[in-house]
Amino acid sequence: MTYLEAVALLHDIESKYDVMNVKYKGVSVWSFLRLRLLDCVSVNTEIKISRSIVKTVFKSLFYGSPFLLWGKYDLWSITNAERRKMVGNKMIHRISGAIEHLPYTSLMIEKPSRCIGHAPKRAIEETHIFSESWILLLSQFFMHLSLVKKKDVQGCELMDKILEEYNLKFDYMHYICHLDAQRRSMNFILAISKKPNVVLFECPYDSMGYQWAFYQHGIKVVELQHGVLNRNHDAYNAKDYEPILNPDAICVFGIEEYNYFKEEAPRYAKDVYMTGLYMLEKADQYFEKDIFVEKRKKYSHIVVASGQAGYEEQLSDFINKVATKHTEALFVYIPRHNDVKLKFTCDNIQVVVDVNIYKFLKWADLHITISSTTCLEAHYFHKPTLFYNYENRASTYYKSVLKTKNGVDYIDSVDSFDEAYLRLLNEHFEYKEIFVHNNIENLTNVINNNIMD
Structure with missing residues (x-):
């Protein structure tokens, strides 16, 4: 169930x-x-x-x-x-x-x-x-x-x-x-x-x-x-x-x-x-320099994926598939717990643990999650979120709060990724004052x- x-x-x-x-x-x-x-x-x-x-x-x-x-x-x-x-x-x-x-x-x-x-x-x-x-x-x-x-x-x-x-x-x-x-x-x-x-x-x-x-x-x-x-x-x-x-x-x-x-x-x-x-205000004040300056010399876009306890396998499999096609982007995967076992096959996927995810969200170009509240924190930094809407979790939780005009997309499969990815990276959005x-x-x-x- x-x-x-x-x-x-x-x-x-x-x-x-x-x-x-x-x-x-x-x-x-x-x-x-x-x-x-x-x-x-x-x-x-x-x-x-x-x-x-x-x-x-x-x-x-x-x-x-x-x-x-x-x-x-x-x-x-x-x-x-x-x-x-x-x-x-x-x-x-x-x-x-x-x-x-x-x-x-x-x-x-x-x-x-x-x-x-x-x-x-x-x-x-x-x-x-x-x-x-x-x-x-x-x-x-x-x-x-x-x-x-x-x-x-x-x-x-x-x-x-x-x-x-x-x-x-x-x-x-x-x-x-x-x-x-x-x-x-x-x-x-x-x-x-x-x-x-x-x-x-x-x-x-x-x-x-x-x-x-x-x-x-x-x-x-x-x-x-x-x-x-x-x-x-x-x-x-x-x-x-x-x-x-x-x-x-x-x-x-x-x-x-x-x-x-x-x-x-x-x-x-x-x-x-x-x-x-508290942490959002602290992070916004402290993390003043783009942490991806060197990575941007090789990659056109930086995508941060936020893992979740109980759903790391589903999200990591999704990231593995989309990263295979989009080699122009670096996918930074941050699991919920650092003891989780993940298998990635692409060189453009980097797993980081024991970090302040807000530093990564502030300087990313795009955020991906299943339904983590990091979507709200990415929104605070005016960064779009692509939801892998596994089991309709994201749409059930957030669709009444975050609309497409607010810089989000809800997709159910890898096949829907390309269109949402391009839209979120290239359009301008109305970011709400959630915090x-x-x-x-x-x-x-x-x-x-x-x-x-």
């Missing part, structure tokens, strides 16, 4: 059944279960705990002092090491990088990258940083205690009926235990630390148990948009939401997402703010006017 088919299945279930009545400790756990169910039935297979992940977690325990928890901070920031990008000699958080420059004291709680753990301390700006590895280990400890029993969960009969009707295999009790373990582990952290006034949280839907604990302690949660966000994203398109497991407010890139939450998903968060994207500007100032205002009072 494809991702979009799985999303449609969730909507069908929610239209037929009162799924919000599946509760544990009086809290509807469907908001968490629906995401894990989608992982189980779609092509986006859930990442299992492996020996390498366990090794990374243990290796990262003492990245930053655990004793920093005892400090008093205005803000906690919860993010992921994978979202750091190199700017000069520093690894900057593409979303949360602004927090270090806000007029508040802050502690960053960072999940280690599955590849490298954390960036070297000399390469980061943050001075107060705590590895999430401790909380991840606590969660596993509480998971193994099996503290949640089926008799404690309201609505098990309903879940069993749904799974039987749709012929699905899904261990929902395992995931309720997972949610509860997250809650218990964060409650433990809050019990031994000084509580912040607010938590700024990237991708909070993966850690709803943390949000539950913050709610129990009266701490507000503000989500920072980290990627694609629309009516087809499973975390933002539910029929209803459990407030205790969702943020109090969300900060979005710009007007498109703002309108979505105000008009189509008003129950997701009480408050919505437009704050922009608001002044990210640091906007975030400061959000906290000043709405959080710290």
Whole structure:
């Protein structure tokens, strides 16, 4: 089952059944279960705990002092090491990088990258940083205690009926235990630390148990948009939401997402703010010189392809085929993760890893992706995007936002490439203001006017 088919299945279930009545400790756990169910039935297979992940977690325990928890901070920031990008000699958080420059004291709680753990301390700006590895280990400890029993969960009969009707295999009790373990582990952290006034949280839907604990302690949660966000994203398109497991407010890139939450998903968060994207502003200021000067002596055009987890094979095969014909262009392929195995047969394809993709997007002539949000960032730099519309992902996600007049094309096959390629390289387009500007100032205002009072 494809991702979009799985999303449609969730909507069908929610239209037929009162799924919000599946509760544990009086809290509807469907908001968490629906995401894990989608992982189980779609092509986006859930990442299992492996020996390498366990090794990374243990290796990262003492990245930053655990004793920093005892400090008093205005803000906690919860993010992921994978979202750091190199700017000069520093690894900057593409979303949360602004927090270090806000007029508040802050502690960053960072999940280690599955590849490298954390960036070297000399390469980061943050001075107060705590590895999430401790909380991840606590969660596993509480998971193994099996503290949640089926008799404690309201609505098990309903879940069993749904799974039987749709012929699905899904261990929902395992995931309720997972949610509860997250809650218990964060409650433990809050019990031994000084509580912040607010938590700024990237991708909070993966850690709803943390949000539950913050709610129990009266701490507000503000989500920072980290990627694609629309009516087809499973975390933002539910029929209803459990407030205790969702943020109090969300900060979005710009007007498109703002309108979505105000008009189509008003129950997701009480408050919505437009704050922009920190890394785009940082990159635009810093990357002033064309990085492809030498390459342009050999190639007429520079095409940057943005890979995606779960779709590298499909996109790399597409790039291999079009590059064979268009030898006048250099195709720079940037995979989502640097450990992916790719096979290319053309000399005019270059694979680069561990780079700041925004530097490449700023100086490319054309951008290609399946449905990565890099299309929005390329748009910010006024660079056209050609979507390989695999499984209709791109058209479903973006066609209501990005039209052909805005410098995009949606194609389904290699045969359609030539016409779209020539049009995008030679025409002039109307680029939209998708991202608001002044990210640091906007975030400061959000906290000043709405959080710290």
